[in-house]
Each structure stands twice: as structure tokens, then as C-alpha cells.
Amino acid sequence: MPPAWEQDDVEVTVSFSVPAATATRDVACKITSTTLSLTVSGESLFEGTFPAKVGVDESFWALEGSGDQRRAVITLTKLKTGREWPFLGKEMQRAQAAESAASGGGEGEAASGGGGGGGGGASDLLSLGNFMDDEDVEDAELQQAQEVELEGAFNTLREEKGLDDEATLNAFFEFFNIGIQLYHLNKLSGYLKDVVPVCRARGDSFKLKAIQALAFVLWKQQSLQEAVTLFHEMEELMGKNAALCENIAHTYNSLGNYEKAEDYFRQALAFIESGCTSGGSGGGNRGGVLLGLGLVRDRLERPAEALPILEQAYEFYKQRAGGQLASLQGKVAVSTGMVHLKLGDVKKAEQYIREAIHTYEVTCGETSPLTGGAYYKLGQILWQQRRRKPARKALKRAYELEAIKDAFTIVGVLEIHNVVMDTFLKDAPNGAIDRVGFGAFLEVVATAEKRILAECVQDGNAACYYKAAAELRTWGGAYAEAVPTFNLAVKLFNEETTRDCSNFIAECNSLLAFAQRNLDGTQESPMVLQTDAASSGGGEPEGEPAPADPPAVADADPGSGAEGAASDGEGATESREAGSPVGRASESAYFSVDEPDDMPPQ
Numbered sequence: 348m349p350p351a352w353e354q355d356d357v358e359v360t361v362s363f364s365v366p367a368a369t370a371t372r373d374v375a376c377k378i379t380s381t382t383l384s385l386t387v388s389g390e391s392l393f394e395g396t397f398p399a400k401v402g403v404d405e406s407f408w409a410l411e412g413s414g415d416q417r418r419a420v421i422t423l424t425k426l427k428t429g430r431e432w433p434f435l436g437k438e439m440q441r442a443q444a445a446e447s448a449a450s451g452g453g454e455g456e457a458a459s460g461g462g463g464g465g466g467g468g469a470s471d472l473l474s475l476g477n478f479m480d481d482e483d484v485e486d487a488e489l490q491q492a493q494e495v496e497l498e499g500a501f502n503t504l505r506e507e508k509g510l511d512d513e514a515t516l517n518a519f520f521e522f523f524n525i526g527i528q529l530y531h532l533n534k535l536s537g538y539l540k541d542v543v544p545v546c547r548a549r550g551d552s553f554k555l556k557a558i559q560a561l562a563f564v565l566w567k568q569q570s571l572q573e574a575v576t577l578f579h580e581m582e583e584l585m586g587k588n589a590a591l592c593e594n595i596a597h598t599y600n601s602l603g604n605y606e607k608a609e610d611y612f613r614q615a616l617a618f619i620e621s622g623c624t625s626g627g628s629g630g631g632n633r634g635g636v637l638l639g640l641g642l643v644r645d646r647l648e649r650p651a652e653a654l655p656i657l658e659q660a661y662e663f664y665k666q667r668a669g670g671q672l673a674s675l676q677g678k679v680a681v682s683t684g685m686v687h688l689k690l691g692d693v694k695k696a697e698q699y700i701r702e703a704i705h706t707y708e709v710t711c712g713e714t715s716p717l718t719g720g721a722y723y724k725l726g727q728i729l730w731q732q733r734r735r736k737p738a739r740k741a742l743k744r745a746y747e748l749e750a751i752k753d754a755f756t757i758v759g760v761l762e763i764h765n766v767v768m769d770t771f772l773k774d775a776p777n778g779a780i781d782r783v784g785f786g787a788f789l790e791v792v793a794t795a796e797k798r799i800l801a802e803c804v805q806d807g808n809a810a811c812y813y814k815a816a817a818e819l820r821t822w823g824g825a826y827a828e829a830v831p832t833f834n835l836a837v838k839l840f841n842e843e844t845t846r847d848c849s850n851f852i853a854e855c856n857s858l859l860a861f862a863q864r865n866l867d868g869t870q871e872s873p874m875v876l877q878t879d880a881a882s883s884g885g886g887e888p889e890g891e892p893a894p895a896d897p898p899a900v901a902d903a904d905p906g907s908g909a910e911g912a913a914s915d916g917e918g919a920t921e922s923r924e925a926g927s928p929v930g931r932a933s934e935s936a937y938f939s940v941d942e943p944d945d946m947p948p949q
Contacts, residue, residue, distance in 0.1 A: 350393060352435050359401075359423040359432060363392050367417045369410060374419060376408045380426070380671055383436070387419060395436020396493075400426040400671055426669045490525050491712070497522035510545050516553050523560055527567070528674075530716050532753040535564050555584060562594075568754045571602050589618035593632075596639050605643050612639045634663035638679050645682070650689040657683040674717065677706035681721055684728075693732055700725045719748025723763055735770050742767050743787060750795040757808045760795045764815050771822070780876040785823030792816045796832070807848065810839035814855055817862075824874060826862040833859040 352361040365374075365387050375386040380400045385393040385408075405424035412418050425432075501518040508515050519542055526535050539561050546557030562577035575598040581591060596611030616636045637660035644653035661683050664676040684699030700721055707718040726742035746763045749755075767788060771780060796816050799809050817832035837855045840848035864870035 350435070354425075354432055357425060359425065359435070361393075361421040361423065361435065363387070363419045363421075365392075365410070365417050365419050367414050369417055369419070371410060374408070374410065376419070376421065378403055378406045378408070378421070378423070383421065383423070385419065385421070392419075393436070397423070397436065398432050398434055400669070402426050402669060426671070490529055494522065494525045494529060494531070497525055510541060511549070516542070516546065520556055520560065527560075527563055529712065530567065530753060532564055532567055534753075535560075536568070539564060555581060558584075566598065569756075571598055574598055575602065587614065587618075589615045589632075589636075592618065593635050593639065596636075600639055600642055600646065603646070605647055608639065609643050612636050612643065616640075634660045634667065634675065634679070637663060638675075638682065641686075642682060645686055645689075650686045654683070654686050654690065657686055672706045672709045674707060674710040677703040677710065677717065677721070680706065681724060685724060688728060688731075693728060697725065697728050700728060714748060714751065716748065716752040716754065719745050719752065722748065723766075726763075727766060730766060730770055733774060735776075739767065739770050739784070739787070742770065743791065746788065746791045747794070750791055750798060755798050755802065757799060757803055757812050761812055761815060764792075764812075764819070768815075768819065775878060778878050780878060782822050782824060782874045782876060785819055786825075788819060789823055789825055789828070792819055793828075805839055807839065807843035807845065810836045810843065810848075810851070813839070814851060817855070818858065821858055821862050824865075826866045829862045830859060830866070833862070 350361050350363045352359060354360070361383075363385060369387055373388045375384075377384040378401070380403055382396050383393060385391070402424040406422060408419060408421040410417070411420050497518070501515065501522045504512065504515040504518050510516070519538065523535060523538075539557070543557045543561050546553040558577050558581055562574045562581070565571075565577070566574040575595060578591065578595045578598060582595070585591075592611045592615035596608045596615060599605075599611060600608035616633070619633050619636065637656055641653045641657035641660060644650070644656060657679060661676070661679045664673060664679055667673075668676055680699045680703040684696040684703065687693075687699065688696035704718060704721045704725060707715055707721055711717050722741045723745035726738050726745055729738035729741055742763060746760065746767065749759050749763055771784060795812065799812055803809050813832050813836035817829040817836060820826070820829035820832065833855045837852055837859070840852045840855070861870070861872075865872060
């Protein structure tokens with residue numbers, strides 16, 4: 348029998364009927380910030396996950412009454428006051444939904460003290476719109492298990508009752524809410540292709556929920572213009588509110604339209620300060636708006652103005668989390684850390700980014716794209732300090748996560764790849780490049796290469812990555828793997844019609860010849876390469892004699908073993924052994940524009 352429960356702005360009170368003889372020693376009650384477990388005399392009465400966090404130290408249980416009125420009463424103190432819980436436990440909510448579906452019921456019964464029924468009212472829509480609110484329970488391992496369960500429940504209802512059924516759609520959006528926090532974007536995008544048309548045809552509140560869900564997936568897939576179009580469609584359908592204005596503002600911010608971004612952030616802040624922040628009035632959160640305003644200042648190259656705003660946002664989230672970890676706190680930490688970096692405080696920047704990594708790993712999972720993005724920033728910060736080995740470790744993890752994420756892009760992996768190459772080739776200690784170290788990156792390069800082969804257009808962009816991958820393999824002595832990759836890059840460069848790729852082709856052919864000579868045994872290149880650029884005494888690098896003036900790549904004879912110096916994208920060049928691999932991929936090799944930062948709207 349489900350417990351009776353009620354709530355006010357501060358507390359949730361749960362009451363369980365227990366046998367008359369029940370004593371304290373018969374009760375085993377465990378309260379965590381996210382779960383409740385109650386067993387009486389060996390019988391489990393409740394095991395569930397809250398919809399929001401509670402303060403553990405302020406929550407307690409007691410036995411009350413006597414005879415047939417004997418009860419175990421549990422008092423849970425809300426970590427964030429003033430917010431209504433739609434249900435007591437997620438497991439209980441799913442059981443009630445399944446029971447309703449099995450009996451052919453339409454509207455879902457609201458739990459005592461809980462939220463709205465099936466079909467979703469305005470409050471359901473807006474809580475979904477603010478789905479990354481840091482009050483929501485964030486435990487990656489728990490969420491992954493819940494996702495499997497919820498996806499199964501949705502697909503069962505879909506098969507039994509059809510996609511247009513209210514219970515089926517309720518099940519989908521509960522599954523969606525978990526899946527998007529785990530960044531399972533491709534899976535959700537596939538489902539939404541079927542769900543959105545059905546919801547649009549219904550014309551009820553599910554229409555808004557579907558539009559919003561699609562907008563968030565598109566946002567996280569970095570299809571920002573499509574996302575903002577959907578947000579404006581919502582604006583026309585339901586009017587403005589704090590959460591929607593904030594979401595539109597974040598999107599314009601990422602699109603580079605800072606004037607519109609600031610306008611919508613200020614509208615969101617006005618809603619919040621006027622008290623229109625709950626239920627049908629439109630959610631929104633002050634921390635998210637402060638974060639957005641700080642990012643606008645930063646992107647307008649005014650970091651000194653951005654820093655105090657971002658620090659306000661950071662303190663807001665930290666205080667609201669009440670000592671717990673929350674992903675939004677991590678996001679603000681990343682933004683604050685990068686502004687500190689712009690202002691020259693490298694140590695402070697590293698501190699914020701390391702905190703963000705820990706937060707993301709706990710709340711979003713060790714393989715989350717957010718975790719990967721933070722590792723990339725950490726790698727950049729460590730490399731700026733020339734802490735070579737720690738930087739490579741962080742960059743390797745960033746590379747691994749970039750190569751497996753749903754919203755995969757060639758530009759994303761190339762950017763990380765280039766910084767990795769810099770850590771080996773720039774300012775080499777004592778002028779010695781240890782080629783053996785490249786071996787640590789061979790596996791992740793193979794992973795990214797497989798993704799590009801399977802999922803990306805085989806054009807100049809793909810060729811740029813294949814060229815970079817083959818160069819790294821050549822540096823690492825993996826000549827047998829480098830040769831076919833160079834050949835593929837040359838093929839695609841030859842087919843590219845949007846720009847002149849002759850220099851890229853010449854570089855590939857020259858390095859291909861170098862790798863082939865090493866495979867054939869006609870050349871043996873040392874795995875520790877001494878360069879004249881970084882050696883204290885100057886002179887020629889060890890190995891084959893280098894020409895006094897290395898020829899440009901376009902003029903180099905591929906068979907001579909002499910290569911030109913490769914640009915590092917900043918006008919500098921790398922000194923190399925004659926016939927050794929080139930350095931990082933040139934920035935000019937990209938055939939597409941940079942992707943926006945992943946700072947999802949809240």
C-alpha cells in the first residue's frame with residue numbers, strides 16, 4: 348500500500364502504517380540527499396528516488412501513535428524551498444502510470460500532494476524546460492539504469508497502446524528527461540522524428556513539450572539556428588516567461604548575436620525579479636541568467652566585466668546546491684575559470700576547471716561531453732604552463748571523449764589533435780622530441796578515424812583529419828598504419844573542388860614516401876629526435892643532414908627525404924629532421940567554421 352504524503356514549501360512528510368508492536372529497533376530507515384529506504388521488521392515498505400534533493404542533516408524519522416494508528420513518519424527537508432514535488436518517488440510514479448495504462452485509464456492520478464495528471468500541464472512543460480536545473484537529482488550511474496528502465500516502459504506502451512496514447516507520451520517524456528541529461532542525443536533524435544508529428548497533430552500541451560524537446564536536442568547537437576526557431580515558435584504559442592527568455596538568450600549568445608542575447612537575458616531577469624518564477628509563470632533561474640550575462644561580456648572581449656558576474660553565478664549555484672554537486676555549478680566553474688585565464692590568473696583557472704571535471708564526472712558521468720570539454724580546457728591550461736606530461740594526460744582523455752560523443756564533429760577532434768601535437772613539437776625540452784610518446788594516442792586516433800569513415804562526408808574536411816592522423820602515426824613509428832591513411836587523404840584532397848589542395852597533397856606524398864622508406868628498411872629514423880630549434884648549441888639535428896634552407900613543401904622532392912617546415916597555425920614553424928613527419932594540422936586546412944561552445948540553455 349503506498350504511503351500517505353503531504354508537503355509545504357519547506358518539508359515533505361511521509362506516513363507509513365506499521366504493526367502496533369513496532370519498536371525503534373524494528374525500523375531501518377536510510378535517508379540520502381536523493382533516496383529513501385524504509386524497512387520495518389524485515390519488510391521493505393519503501394525504496395525510491397526523490398524528484399529533488401533533500402537536506403540529510405535536517406531530515407528524520409519517528410514512530411507515532413499506537414494500536415492500529417501506529418505509524419512511521421518521515422520528515423524530509425527540501426534542499427530548495429518553495430518548489431512543489433510532483434511525486435514522492437520516481438519508482439512509485441512509474442508504477443502508478445503502468446497501473447493506469449493497464450486499466451485503460453486516461454488521465455494519470457496525481458499522487459497525494461503531487462503534481463498534475465497525464466498529458467502534462469503548464470507546470471510539467473516548464474519543469475521540462477528547466478530540466479538541467481541543479482535541484483534535479485544528478486547521479487550518472489543511477490540515471491543510466493533509470494534510462495534503460497524508462498526506455499523499456501515507453502516502448503512497451505508504444506507497442507500495446509500506440510504512440511498517440513497519453514500514457515505512452517507521458518512515458519516518452521519521462522524517458523527523454525533522463526536521456527538528454529546523459530547526452531544520448533542520437534537516440535533521442537531518432538525517437539523525436541516519430542513523436543513530434545504525433546504531438547503536433549494532437550494540438551494540446553504535448554505539442555509544446557515536443558517542440559521544446561526537439562529544440563533542446565537540436566541545441567545540444569549545435570544546430571542553433573533551428574533550435575532558436577523552435578524557441579520562438581514556443582514564444583508565439585505560450586508567450587514569454589523567464590525560462591523561455593533565458594533559453595532564447597543562451598542560443599543567441601552562442602550564435603554570436605550578443606545584442607539579442609543581452610536583451611533576452613535582461614527580460615528573463617526582469618521576470619525573476621518580479622516574482623514570476625514558478626508554475627505557469629515560467630520558471631527561470633537567476634544563476635543561469637547571471638551566467639549568460641557574464642558570457643556575453645566575455646564574448647564581447649570584456650573579461651574584467653564578465654568575471655564578477657560569473658562569480659555571482661558561481662556562488663549562487665554553490666549555495667543553492669547546499670554542499671552537494673550539481674552540473675550547473677560545473678558549467679559556471681568552467682566559464683569562470685576561462686575568464687581567469689584570459690585575465691592571466693592561470694592557477695585560479697586550473698582550480699576552477701579541476702573542480703568542474705570532478706563535478707561533471709559525478710553528476711553527468713565520466714564519459715559525458717561536458718566532462719570531455721572540461722578535460723580539453725584543463726589540457727590547454729596545463730600546456731600554457733608548459734606542464735607537458737599532465738597536459739597530454741588531460742588532452743588524451745578529452746580526445747577519447749570527443750571521439751565517442753553523439754554530437755561528433757571533425758573540427759572538434761582536429762582542435763584537440765593540434766594541441767596534442769604542440770605538446771610534443773613545441774619547445775621540446777633539451778631539443779629532444781621523444782617520438783615514443785605519440786604511441787599513447789594511436790588508439791584514440793583510430794577511434795576518431797572510424798567515426799569519420801562511418802558517419803562523415805568524405806570530403807576535404809575528412810581528408811584533413813586523415814592527414815593529421817597519418818602524421819601522428821608517422822611520428823609514433825606506426826608506418827604501416829600511416830601509409831593507407833595518407834593514401835586516403837590524398838584521394839580526397841584530389842577530389843576536393845572548393846579550394847586548392849596541392850600543398851596538402853604534396854605534404855602527404857612526401858610523408859608517405861618517408862613512411863614507406865622506413866617500412867622498406869631503406870631509412871631508419873631515430874625515435875628520439877634531436878632538433879636544432881631547441882638545442883642550446885644550435886647546429887644540425889641528428890639524423891640525415893638537413894639542407895641549409897629547407898624548401899617549401901610545394902617545392903620539396905618527395906623522394907629526397909627533405910620536407911618543408913609545417914605551419915603551426917600561428918605563423919611559427921617547427922624544425923625537423925630531414926624526412927621527419929610534419930607537425931600539427933594547419934588551421935587553414937579546415938573546410939568548415941568552428942562549432943559553438945556547448946553551454947546548453949537552462
